[in-house]
Amino acid sequence: MRTEPATYEPGTVLYDTAAAKVGEYRGRSGARVMLRPVGGGREWEAEPAALRRATDRERIGAGLRAANERTLATPPVPGAGAGCPDRPPLPVPGCDACAWLADRREAARAAFDHSAVSDANVLLRQHQRKEHEA
Numbered sequence: 001m002r003t004e005p006a007t008y009e010p011g012t013v014l015y016d017t018a019a020a021k022v023g024e025y026r027g028r029s030g031a032r033v034m035l036r037p038v039g040g041g042r043e044w045e046a047e048p049a050a051l052r053r054a055t056d057r058e059r060i061g062a063g064l065r066a067a068n069e070r071t072l073a074t075p076p077v078p079g080a081g082a083g084c085p086d087r088p089p090l091p092v093p094g095c096d097a098c099a100w101l102a103d104r105r106e107a108a109r110a111a112f113d114h115s116a117v118s119d120a121n122v123l124l125r126q127h128q129r130k131e132h133e134a
Helices: 056-073 096-110 114-131
Strands: 013-016 021-029 032-037 044-046 051-053
Touching: 013 044, 013 056, 021 044, 021 056, 096 114
Parallel strands: none
Antiparallel strands: 013 021, 013 051, 021 032, 032 044
């Protein structure tokens, strides 16, 4: 009795046991199957007998690796510094008001008061715009 090899829909996430890699099913190339890394990349050929559906853990892990690679490959935003809302502003050296607000922020961090940390960052940015970027 002969069984036909499993057929998959394009995009199905499979585990290639021969290559120990997770990939998305792309199609057939003769007797072999074409797979592509989750998140994109260079395709590879695999033997249909070496394939199985990826477990949830393998599928999620491959997706996380792809997301991390995209994040690491993303160039930093030009000029991201004191004016970047994702990063805390740095106090201007020699400015007592900046130093006081930075100390207030550090005390809030030490107390795990994230709201007060955010408030101190906002006040420090406002002060810097008003007093240091004239």
